[in-house]
Amino acid sequence: MDTFILLTVTGLALGALYFLIASGLSLIYGLMGVLNFAHGAFLTVGSYAAWWSSVKLQGTIGSIGLRFAVSVVIGLAVGAGVAALVELVLIRPLYLRHIEQVLVTVGLSFALVALVQAYWGPDLHTIDVPSWLNGTTGLGGAHVPNYNFVEILVAAGVLAGLLAFLRFTRYGLIIRAGVENRAMVTALGIDVKKAFTLVFAIGGVAAALAGVLAGIHFSEIDPTQGTSLLIFAFIVVVIGGLGSIVGSAVAAVVVGLVQQYVNYKSTGIGDLSVVLLLAITLLIRPGGLFGKWSPTH
Amino acid sequence: MTSALLDVQDLHVYLGQSHVLQGVSFSVPEGGVTAVLGRNGVGKTTTMRALMGLVQPRGRATLGDADLTKLPTHEIVRLGVGYVPEDREVFSQLTVEENLRLAVRNGSARYDLVYELFPELRERGGQRAGTLSGGQQQMVAIARALLNENRLLLVDEPTKGLAPLLVAEVAEVLGKASETETILLVEQNLGVVARLARDAIVLDQGRVVYSGPAKDLLADQQRVRTLLGVA
Amino acid sequence: MEPDALRRHARLLLPIVVFGVLALVPQISVGTHGVFSSPLDSPGTLQLLGLMLCFGGIALSYDLLFGYTGLLSFGHALYVAVGVYLTAVATAKWGWGLAPTLLLTAVVGLVLPLILGAVSLRVSGIAFAMVTLAFAEAGSTLAQKNPRGWTGSEEGVSVNYDHLPSWMVGVFNTKYLYWIALGYLVAVFLIVNWAVDSSPGRVWQAIRENEQRVQVLGMRPFTHKLSAFVLASFLATGGGVVYVLLITRADPSVTTPSFTLALLLMVVIGGAGTRWGPVLGAALYTFLDHRLPDWSNSGFINDLPDALSKPLSQPLFVLGVLFILLVYFLPGGLVGLARLGPRRGGLETLEQAVEIGGTHGDVVEEEEVEARL
Numbered sequence: 001m002d003t004f005i006l007l008t009v010t011g012l013a014l015g016a017l018y019f020l021i022a023s024g025l026s027l028i029y030g031l032m033g034v035l036n037f038a039h040g041a042f043l044t045v046g047s048y049a050a051w052w053s054s055v056k057l058q059g060t061i062g063s064i065g066l067r068f069a070v071s072v073v074i075g076l077a078v079g080a081g082v083a084a085l086v087e088l089v090l091i092r093p094l095y096l097r098h099i100e101q102v103l104v105t106v107g108l109s110f111a112l113v114a115l116v117q118a119y120w121g122p123d124l125h126t127i128d129v130p131s132w133l134n135g136t137t138g139l140g141g142a143h144v145p146n147y148n149f150v151e152i153l154v155a156a157g158v159l160a161g162l163l164a165f166l167r168f169t170r171y172g173l174i175i176r177a178g179v180e181n182r183a184m185v186t187a188l189g190i191d192v193k194k195a196f197t198l199v200f201a202i203g204g205v206a207a208a209l210a211g212v213l214a215g216i217h218f219s220e221i222d223p224t225q226g227t228s229l230l231i232f233a234f235i236v237v238v239i240g241g242l243g244s245i246v247g248s249a250v251a252a253v254v255v256g257l258v259q260q261y262v263n264y265k266s267t268g269i270g271d272l273s274v275v276l277l278l279a280i281t282l283l284i285r286p287g288g289l290f291g292k293w294s295p296t297h
Numbered sequence: 298m299t300s301a302l303l304d305v306q307d308l309h310v311y312l313g314q315s316h317v318l319q320g321v322s323f324s325v326p327e328g329g330v331t332a333v334l335g336r337n338g339v340g341k342t343t344t345m346r347a348l349m350g351l352v353q354p355r356g357r358a359t360l361g362d363a364d365l366t367k368l369p370t371h372e373i374v375r376l377g378v379g380y381v382p383e384d385r386e387v388f389s390q391l392t393v394e395e396n397l398r399l400a401v402r403n404g405s406a407r408y409d410l411v412y413e414l415f416p417e418l419r420e421r422g423g424q425r426a427g428t429l430s431g432g433q434q435q436m437v438a439i440a441r442a443l444l445n446e447n448r449l450l451l452v453d454e455p456t457k458g459l460a461p462l463l464v465a466e467v468a469e470v471l472g473k474a475s476e477t478e479t480i481l482l483v484e485q486n487l488g489v490v491a492r493l494a495r496d497a498i499v500l501d502q503g504r505v506v507y508s509g510p511a512k513d514l515l516a517d518q519q520r521v522r523t524l525l526g527v528a
Numbered sequence: 529m530e531p532d533a534l535r536r537h538a539r540l541l542l543p544i545v546v547f548g549v550l551a552l553v554p555q556i557s558v559g560t561h562g563v564f565s566s567p568l569d570s571p572g573t574l575q576l577l578g579l580m581l582c583f584g585g586i587a588l589s590y591d592l593l594f595g596y597t598g599l600l601s602f603g604h605a606l607y608v609a610v611g612v613y614l615t616a617v618a619t620a621k622w623g624w625g626l627a628p629t630l631l632l633t634a635v636v637g638l639v640l641p642l643i644l645g646a647v648s649l650r651v652s653g654i655a656f657a658m659v660t661l662a663f664a665e666a667g668s669t670l671a672q673k674n675p676r677g678w679t680g681s682e683e684g685v686s687v688n689y690d691h692l693p694s695w696m697v698g699v700f701n702t703k704y705l706y707w708i709a710l711g712y713l714v715a716v717f718l719i720v721n722w723a724v725d726s727s728p729g730r731v732w733q734a735i736r737e738n739e740q741r742v743q744v745l746g747m748r749p750f751t752h753k754l755s756a757f758v759l760a761s762f763l764a765t766g767g768g769v770v771y772v773l774l775i776t777r778a779d780p781s782v783t784t785p786s787f788t789l790a791l792l793l794m795v796v797i798g799g800a801g802t803r804w805g806p807v808l809g810a811a812l813y814t815f816l817d818h819r820l821p822d823w824s825n826s827g828f829i830n831d832l833p834d835a836l837s838k839p840l841s842q843p844l845f846v847l848g849v850l851f852i853l854l855v856y857f858l859p860g861g862l863v864g865l866a867r868l869g870p871r872r873g874g875l876e877t878l879e880q881a882v883e884i885g886g887t888h889g890d891v892v893e894e895e896e897v898e899a900r901l
């Protein structure tokens with residue numbers, strides 16, 4: 001029983017990581033029609049910014065908790081900044097040329113990761129975290145590392161925040177409408193391109209958050225972490241439905257749990273099961289669980 | 298002599314390989330309704346979309362000082378151009394109220410006017426627009442255009458697929474609106490055209506083949522048959 | 529001679545000249561002034577050249593899917609991996625000789641894409657891309673899982689030369705492997721060129737342009753897409769065999785999405801949908817990937833300030849930036865510069881091909897040109 005609890009919590013935590021990455025991907029694709037392959041790079045850039053700030057701040061800020069918090073904020077800011085910059089400089093000029101936009105994100109994914117590797121090497125680093133994060137809490141007989149709970153809580157918070165943003169703010173309204181019919185939004189006099197930058201920035205923050213949490217979850221950050229997590233995030237987005245936040249959340253939970261449970265029985269088969277899930281979903285419901293059939297732009 | 302509000306000169310539009318608009322020129326006088334007529338596929342909707350910047354036109358289309366062909370869509374709209382597209386295109390995932398709210402261009406939205414014209418929309422404010430009937434969606438589409446004061450209102454086949462009762466309602470609403478706004482109306486329903494339009498433009502194969510008073514055109518049965526197909 | 533006839537003659541002559549020169553390379557003993565690490569006919573250089581040629585062929589096979597038929601696959605690496613792993617495992621773990629290994633690889637190389645392609649092509653556009661990615665990911669997991677100790681997980685498995693012809697073995701026989709790689713490239717080049725000019729090939733290009741129209745004309749896009757898929761994958765599997773013979777060992781890096789994306793980079797950098805584009809792109813990519821780190825340790829890159837020299841010594845940074853610049857300024861790829869060979873398509877026409885959603889070959893009609901910036 002305690003193994004089951006441990007697997008469930010870690011599965012949910014893994015799902016939480018996937019959701020954080022997937023939410024940005026889903027919004028970006030839903031609104032802009034861009035498959036952002038550079039999203040993994042945003043994750044990497046964010047996690048490295050957080051780690052590096054943590055290192056640089058050693059000595060100036062005594063309390064490790066505060067230092068960690070500040071580093072995370074810096075990491076998020078860098079993630080948002082890089083993402084917004086990428087959208088403004090590289091993506092926006094290719095408006096409506098979806099293939100070229102995707103290709104640019106592919107090239108960017110190579111270039112950004114290589115850049116990180118150039119300056120900080122291919123080896124892994126560890127982010128300095130308050131010790132309680134790595135401690136465990138007893139839950140029904142299982143000893144669950146605390147960072148799992150943090151990941152789940154953060155993801156839940158982001159989910160709630162995103163839904164509230166979409167529901168209650170003007171930009172949220174614009175984005176929801178734009179996911180459905182971008183052209184009509186412009187036909188109402190709204191410059192939808194501002195929403196693009198915003199959506200990229202949101203994605204950047206969420207990805208950076210995922211990067212920091214992944215760094216804690218796997219006890220290390222390295223230049224390729226973003227890319228490997230990105231694949232599963234893509235699968236989550238497609239299963240959940242491109243453009244649907246709720247879909248990503250549901251799919252993330254399913255994928256995380258399936259992966260954990262099955263991998264426990266037989267290493268690696270969990271990953272295969274997720275792939276099978278994707279294939280089945282696409283064959284039965286190509287739009288994903290919650291997705292629009294084909295987002296009109 | 299009323300001055301031209303919109304002056305279109307030599308508009309060309311290519312969609313893929315096809316040369317859809319082959320030098321469309323006309324002017325829309327200020328005030329009242331100008332109807333755009335023609336058989337299916339002659340380029341009426343494309344003309345509207347070109348004016349809105351939703352397709353790439355070549356030529357000139359001046360609204361006052363501005364050349365619409367050089368502006369992006371949202372800026373065209375901000376000049377005071379309202380748009381009711383052919384397939385309504387309301388946002389089905391948003392509520393009626395949200396559909397309207399999205400359309401508000403600046404502070405002063407004419408909710409009173411809109412709810413007076415379409416009381417049903419006030420009642421159904423919280424309803425998802427995707428669950429509305431075709432006629433109700435048409436109301437939303439028109440309402441959100443009328444929410445703002447427009448210098449020019451582009452309306453594309455608003456009565457398409459509606460029951461006769463609803464057609465009359467739409468015609469009445471547009472008639473009221475035309476008292477304060479200039480309307481360019483694409484319409485196949487000649488009854489509506491007769492009722493609302495002062496001037497008419499007929500398109501054929503991507504060109505303007507008639508431009509003049511609507512009354513004169515409709516009185517000429519022969520012409521109506523040739524240019525518009527079955528009268 | 530008028531330009532048309534001149535061009536036709538050039539089309540025929542150019543491959544003959546190029547491949548002829550390439551065939552002679554192992555016989556030319558000349559220094560390379562640092563372009564390569566050793567003289568032209570040395571094993572080290574020949575191996576790198578062989579790799580460049582091998583990837584030229586694999587990139588051409590990818591272009592068949594992407595540049596000609598308009599199918600964006602993120603899982604092409606899987607079929608290369610099939611060639612790589614089957615060869616290594618058959619020789620190393622099962623003790624097979626060359627002929628049975630090649631036979632098995634050929635059969636799998638035909639049957640696997642037939643099955644997987646039939647499944648993947650039920651959807652199109654982004655969904656298709658995701659399914660191909662997923663299948664490749666499955667292959668990657670399988671390789672890492674090391675079933676029965678065959679695939680060797682992270683370290684992979686080395687080719688066992690005991691039962692292979694002796695001229696394949698040993699450093700001094702690298703030139704034979706070079707010629708095999710060249711032979712592979714020539715074969716792929718000829719097959720791809722013949723295929724795209726053939727009548728199914730024209731249908732592939734028509735599918736890329738406007739799938740709906742093809743369907744309306746009574747041709748079945750699905751069978752044509754599947755045939756393109758199977759052919760491209762089969763050629764890639766062949767490339768996998770050549771690849772593993774050149775580098776002597778199979779490891780999971782060949783199964784990753786990054787590997788497929790590298791192919792995409794090669795094709796686009798060189799020029800999608802052209803005869804020579806993918807070959808050029810593959811050669812450049814492979815070359816920089818191997819030589820740039822060496823160059824950065826010595827020579828002018830080293831003399832640059834750290835902020836510049838560090839990124840420039842990373843091949844993927846240079847290639848990534850080059851790729852982005854090309855997408856922006858030269859979507860026709862490098863061949864667009866020299867206008868080598870006829871342009872049959874390119875990125876603009878691909879816009880119509882890779883749609884969003886759709887099943888059973890249906891295509892959501894791309895909207896007309898929309899709002900300007």
